[in-house]
Amino acid sequence: MDAQRAAILEAAVELLAEHGYVGCSMSGVAARAGIATGGVYRHFSGKAELVAELFRVVVSREVAAVEQAAAGSGDLTSRIVAVVETFAGRALKAPRLAYALLAEPVDAVVEQERLVFRRKFAEVFTKWVEEGMRAGVLPRQDAALTAAALVGAVAEVLVGPLAAGSADPDTIPSLVTFTVRALGGNDARNA
Amino acid sequence: MDAQRAAILEAAVELLAEHGYVGCSMSGVAARAGIATGGVYRHFSGKAELVAELFRVVVSREVAAVEQAAAGSGDLTSRIVAVVETFAGRALKAPRLAYALLAEPVDAVVEQERLVFRRKFAEVFTKWVEEGMRAGVLPRQDAALTAAALVGAVAEVLVGPLAAGSADPDTIPSLVTFTVRALGGNDARNA
DNA sequence: TTAAGCAGTGAATCGCGATTCACTGCTTAG
DNA sequence: CTAAGCAGTGAATCGCGATTCACTGCTTAA
Numbered sequence: 001m002d003a004q005r006a007a008i009l010e011a012a013v014e015l016l017a018e019h020g021y022v023g024c025s026m027s028g029v030a031a032r033a034g035i036a037t038g039g040v041y042r043h044f045s046g047k048a049e050l051v052a053e054l055f056r057v058v059v060s061r062e063v064a065a066v067e068q069a070a071a072g073s074g075d076l077t078s079r080i081v082a083v084v085e086t087f088a089g090r091a092l093k094a095p096r097l098a099y100a101l102l103a104e105p106v107d108a109v110v111e112q113e114r115l116v117f118r119r120k121f122a123e124v125f126t127k128w129v130e131e132g133m134r135a136g137v138l139p140r141q142d143a144a145l146t147a148a149a150l151v152g153a154v155a156e157v158l159v160g161p162l163a164a165g166s167a168d169p170d171t172i173p174s175l176v177t178f179t180v181r182a183l184g185g186n187d188a189r190n191a
Numbered sequence: 192m193d194a195q196r197a198a199i200l201e202a203a204v205e206l207l208a209e210h211g212y213v214g215c216s217m218s219g220v221a222a223r224a225g226i227a228t229g230g231v232y233r234h235f236s237g238k239a240e241l242v243a244e245l246f247r248v249v250v251s252r253e254v255a256a257v258e259q260a261a262a263g264s265g266d267l268t269s270r271i272v273a274v275v276e277t278f279a280g281r282a283l284k285a286p287r288l289a290y291a292l293l294a295e296p297v298d299a300v301v302e303q304e305r306l307v308f309r310r311k312f313a314e315v316f317t318k319w320v321e322e323g324m325r326a327g328v329l330p331r332q333d334a335a336l337t338a339a340a341l342v343g344a345v346a347e348v349l350v351g352p353l354a355a356g357s358a359d360p361d362t363i364p365s366l367v368t369f370t371v372r373a374l375g376g377n378d379a380r381n382a
Numbered sequence: 383t384t385a386a387g388c389a390g391t392g393a394a395t396c397g398c399g400a401t402t403c404a405c406t407g408c409t410t411a412g
Numbered sequence: 413c414t415a416a417g418c419a420g421t422g423a424a425t426c427g428c429g430a431t432t433c434a435c436t437g438c439t440t441a442a
Contacts, residue, residue, distance in 0.1 A: 004419080026400060036421045038402075043419095047400065104302075111295075118347070139372075142365045148351060149344035149369050156309070156343020157336055174333045178340050181330075182373035195389080217430060227391045229432075234389095238430065 005043045008033045012054045017097040021106045024051065048109040055113035058101060063120050065090060070124070076132045077185055081176050083124070084154060088172050091158050099162040102155045118155075122147040129183065139184040150179055196234045199224045203245045208288040212297050215242065239300040246304035249292060254311050256281060261315070267323045268376055272367050274315070275345060279363050282349050290353045293346045309346075313338040320374065330375040341370060 125147035316338035
């Protein structure tokens with residue numbers, strides 16, 4: 001059965017959310033999953049495979065949350081607002097996890113997954129930027145670059161608060177303002 | 192004498208630029224500096240101290256380059272252009288080093304230094320954003336947040352090319368355009 | 383000239399987590 | 413009922429880089 005595989009992954013997710021990547025030792029994950037160290041190797045070829053899949057699981061949850069949030073609202077601006085609010089809001093609610101996803105040092109294998117993570121978000125943004133340009137709401141621009149830049153911008157702004165402790169309550173609104181301005185959206189051009 | 196300390200650091204810088212953080216093992220650095228492993232411990236209490244100082248050295252060079260580039264030009268826009276061009280240009284010329292500075296996984300001690308690095312750049316930006324607001328060239332905004340966001344944006348856009356191989360030659364101009372627009376600068380609002 | 387002291391040596395040791403493996407039960411097909 | 417096979421055990425082993433340390437030479441001051 002593969003319920004165990006899922007259970008082990010869930011244990012790893014918990015540890016990641018509690019203690020970050022360092023907390024995800026094979027023995028730690030095994031213990032949390034309620035099995036012995038060696039048991040993990042029945043389901044994963046090694047740490048690399050476990051961790052890669054761990055990241056994939058967590059990332060797809062985040063991407064799904066963001067896409068769903070965006071799907072709800074209508075015009076471009078409210079979509080972007082929804083994306084940033086969801087992304088940032090979730091990050092601030094699960095700081096340890098967000099930090100692990102965005103910035104925490106990990107080994108090379110995982111780093112690849114992290115790049116994938118960021119690229120996925122960037123792709124979501126790219127889609128909307130292109131749509132905005134077609135609709136004439138946004139100025140001409142390199143959509144992929146803008147998207148990557150926005151992902152970086154949001155991540156960077158969040159990492160400070162995440163690494164420290166608390167965040168200014170204005171962080172999210174300010175971030176939204178920045179995003180809209182950076183896109184060149186025709187409302188909210190100032191303030 | 193402390194010429195040796197400097198020589199060891201320089202060896203570490205070389206290794207960092209060639210092979211990234213992973214290349215900076217104590218024995219590797221010692222070998223490159225032309226001394227035996229143990230010798231390094233005459234000058235540094237341990238790896239943590241060595242690496243922290245290594246980062247400080249490299250970072251201060253980068254910050255100095257950027258500040259100098261900005262000091263040359265006159266109006267706000269050209270300063271910003273200079274900053275982004277310098278920062279990105281240097282990064283693309285020394286990709287391994289830039290990657291190590293911006294994104295490569297490292298241990299906790301170094302991570303602190305990395306945050307310092309990014310904060311320093313953000314501070315440089317903050318100064319100019321505030322100046323721009325005073326001069327009425329830029330709209331009201333949370334200067335520190337904008338600055339952090341821009342550092343993140345530039346870093347993120349660069350990490351892709353750095354991790355892969357080559358960069359689109361339009362990367363830097365596009366980045367400059369993005370930056371100006373994100374600041375809300377009154378020229379270059381589109382295109 | 384002698385002795386203290388410092389830079390440097392490099393093999394041995396440590397620490398730490400990943401990985402292995404001989405072994406224990408349970409489950410299930412024949 | 414029996415034997416194969418699979419999930420799981422957990423102590424031993426590995427790998428790897430940081431760190432230590434007894435020892436070697438050079439330099440310098442008395």
